[in-house]
Each structure stands twice: as C-alpha cells, then as structure tokens.
Amino acid sequence: MTSLIARARSLLFVPALRPERFAKALNSGAGCVILDLEDAVAPEQKGLARDHLADSLPELGRTQLARTLVRINAAGTPWYEEDLKLLAEWSAQGLAGVVVPKSEEIATLQEVGAALGAAAQLVPLVESLAGLDAVHLLARTPQVARLAFGHLDFQLDLGMRCGTEETELTSARFALVAASRRGQLPAPVDGVTVDTANVQRLLDDSHRARAFGFGGKLCIHPAQVRPVEESFAPSPSEVEWAQRVVNEARSRKGEAFSLDGRMVDLPVVRLAEKTLLLAGRP
Numbered sequence: 001m002t003s004l005i006a007r008a009r010s011l012l013f014v015p016a017l018r019p020e021r022f023a024k025a026l027n028s029g030a031g032c033v034i035l036d037l038e039d040a041v042a043p044e045q046k047g048l049a050r051d052h053l054a055d056s057l058p059e060l061g062r063t064q065l066a067r068t069l070v071r072i073n074a075a076g077t078p079w080y081e082e083d084l085k086l087l088a089e090w091s092a093q094g095l096a097g098v099v100v101p102k103s104e105e106i107a108t109l110q111e112v113g114a115a116l117g118a119a120a121q122l123v124p125l126v127e128s129l130a131g132l133d134a135v136h137l138l139a140r141t142p143q144v145a146r147l148a149f150g151h152l153d154f155q156l157d158l159g160m161r162c163g164t165e166e167t168e169l170t171s172a173r174f175a176l177v178a179a180s181r182r183g184q185l186p187a188p189v190d191g192v193t194v195d196t197a198n199v200q201r202l203l204d205d206s207h208r209a210r211a212f213g214f215g216g217k218l219c220i221h222p223a224q225v226r227p228v229e230e231s232f233a234p235s236p237s238e239v240e241w242a243q244r245v246v247n248e249a250r251s252r253k254g255e256a257f258s259l260d261g262r263m264v265d266l267p268v269v270r271l272a273e274k275t276l277l278l279a280g281r282p
Contacts, residue, residue, distance in 0.1 A: 004067050005096055005121050005145045006186040008032040009216040009232040010225045011069070013192070015040035016049040019056040026064050028222040029229060036071045037083055038101050046079045054086055062094050069123060071099040075108045084115040097121030097145060102153075104130040106141050113143040121145035123189070126176060127153035135175055139183030147176050148218060151191035164201075165208070177213035187215025196221040206231035234279045243281065245272035 008031025014021050016037045025033045041049040053070065060068060072083040087098060100112055103124030113122060124131075124138045127150030131138070139147055151169055155162055162168045176188045190209035193202045206217055206228050217228045234242070248257060249269045256265040 003096070003121060003145060005032055005069070005123065008067075008189075010219050010228040011148075011189055011216060012219045012222065012225055013040065013071070016053045016070070017041055017045060019052045022056055022060075024222065026060075026067065028225045030067075030219065030222075030225045031216065031229075032067050032069055032096065034069045034071050034099055034218075037079070038071045038073050046073065047082075050079070050082060050086055057090050057095070065090070065094040066096055069096050069099050071101060071125075072112070074100075074102040075111070084112065087120075088116050091116040091120040095120070097123065097143075099123045099125055099148065101125045101150070102127055102131070103138055104128060104134055106134070106137050109138065109141045109144065113141075118143070123148050125150045126172075128157040129154075132172055132175055135179040136182060139179040139185055144183070144185065146186050146189060147180050148189040149173065149176050149191045149214075152194070165204075173209075173212045173214070181213075187213055189216045189218055190214045192218045192220050193224065194220070196224065199227060202227050203231060234275045238275055239279045239281065242272035242275035242279075245269060246276060 010030045011032045011034055012025050012028060012030035013034045013036050014025045016035045017040070022033070022035065035053060037046065037049055037053065070087055072087070073079040087095065091097070097120045098112060098116065100109060100122055103109065103126060109122055109124060113120060120143060122144045123146050124144060125148045126132055126135055126138070135147065138144065149172070151166070154172060160168055173190070180186065180188045190205070193205045195201050202224055209217055210232055216232055219225055219228055245259060245264055245268065248259060249264065256263060258264065
C-alpha cells in the first residue's frame with residue numbers, strides 16, 4: 001500500500017462546520033486531513049455540517065482530495081446514510097476515503113465500501129471493546145487502508161481511568177499493531193492528545209506510540225502537526241546509521257559483520273532498509 005493514507009504520520013481533524021479552516025488544515029503540513037462530521041458536530045448541526053462539506057469539496061483540487069478523508073457518523077445513527085450518499089459521488093472524483101467511527105463489525109465496513117465504490121479507502125476507528133475483539137477481522141477487510149485507535153472513547157467504553165503514561169492501554173495498543181501486521185497493513189494511527197497547549201505531552205505521547213509500532217497520530221490542532229511529523233520520522237542520526245549499515249551490507253554480500261562494536265545480520269539490515277524507506281531515501 002503506497003497511498004497517502006498509508007504514509008501519513010499526522011492526520012489532522014477539522015470540524016466540517018468550519019469550512020474556512022479547510023485550506024489552512026491542508027496547508028499545515030499534515031499528511032492527511034480529516035473533515036469531521038461526527039464528534040466535532042452537535043446533533044442539531046449535522047445537516048448544516050454536511051451542507052458545508054458539499055459546498056466545500058468542489059473547491060478542492062485533485063491533489064488536495066487525495067489527502068482528504070471524511071469521518072462519517074456511525075452506522076445506526078440518523079445521519080449515516082446521508083453521509084454515505086454525499087461521499088459516494090466524491091469518492092469517484094478522488095476523495096481519499098473515510099474514517100469509520102465505532103468500527104466493530106466487518107459488515108459495516110463492507111457496507112461503507114460498497115456505498116462509496118472500490119476506490120474509497122477505509123480507516124476503521126477502534127473505540128470500544130467490541131472493536132478491539134474484532135480488530136484482526138477489521139484489518140483483513142477489503143478497502144481498509146489502515147487502523148486507528150480512538151483511545152478516549154475506548155476508555156469511556158470500559159470505564160477506565162488512565163494515568164498520564166496510559167500504561168492501562170498497553171494491551172490494546174499492542175493488539176492494533178499486531179492486527180495491522182497480520183493484515184499486512186501499514187502501521188496503525190494512535191489517538192489524539194487533547195492538551196493542545198502541552199507540547200511535551202504531545203511529544204511523549206508520540207514517542208510512546210512510535211515505540212509501540214504505530215506509524216502516525218491523530219491531531220486536533222495545526223500546531224500539533226509538526227511535532228508529530230518529526231516524532232515519527234527517523235532522526236538524522238538514525239538515517240546516518242541506516243545508510244552506513246546498508247552500504248556495508250552491500251559490500252559484504254550477505255555476510256554478517258560488525259559496525260561500531262555491534263553485530264549486524266539480516267534482521268538489522270532489514271531495519272536499516274525500513275528506516276531509509278521511511279526517510280524517503282532510495
């Protein structure tokens with residue numbers, strides 16, 4: 001999978017009620033932008049938000065549409081079917097896809113995929129115990145581009161009270177990473193950091209997510225984009241090490257060798273190659 005969704009490190013939410021923010025979000029440096037019809041919109045404003053979206057999508061160019069997702073309302077809500085009707089037209093015109101909230105069943109993803117067409121990519125948002133129980137099946141559903149973790153709703157569903165380091169969510173995060181690997185999907189996307197004024201918390205959350213094996217993070221403010229992008233990108237020292245490993249491995253023609261006092265064998269070479277790929281190096 002080489003789509004922009006698959007490669008995105010930062011995915012920035014924008015309320016669909018605020019079309020004046022769409023251009024700013026797309027120019028923020030975020031890998032993808034998520035125009036939100038769900039949590040960011042009160043029930044009485046759902047129709048207005050959809051109307052704003054319908055008016056704004058024609059103003060986006062092809063390149064912008066390829067970086068744009070829409071978070072629809074959940075299946076079973078009064079707004080779900082109208083969301084799909086609107087987006088079916090735009091999926092055929094280059095809209096990247098949709099974020100599917102409260103993802104718990106394959107049938108729902110299949111229904112969304114069928115309504116939007118084969119070109120639409122889906123990002124299931126795992127936000128409940130039922131979603132976690134089904135995560136390995138969700139990851140194997142056609143048209144799914146990547147998994148995302150809605151850790152705040154997940155805590156609410158289970159009545160959890162997580163500390164700052166969120167050690168209580170260790171098993172859930174591992175499950176998303178493992179399901180993504182089994183389903184041959186890109187690394188999943190971790191949830192938001194709600195304290196938009198606390199850069200250190202954002203960095204700590206991002207570094208923890210990367211250590212777990214996540215490949216990106218959901219953002220709720222443009223100021224979060226750059227720190228997230230930098231946190232998930234290989235550092236200059238990592239890239240320099242990886243290049244040295246790959247260069248030496250090529251000259252050794254498959255033999256193990258020592259570099260800086262450490263043995264380098266095939267798994268280490270594969271890690272170095274992956275680091276260069278993430279850094280955009282050949």
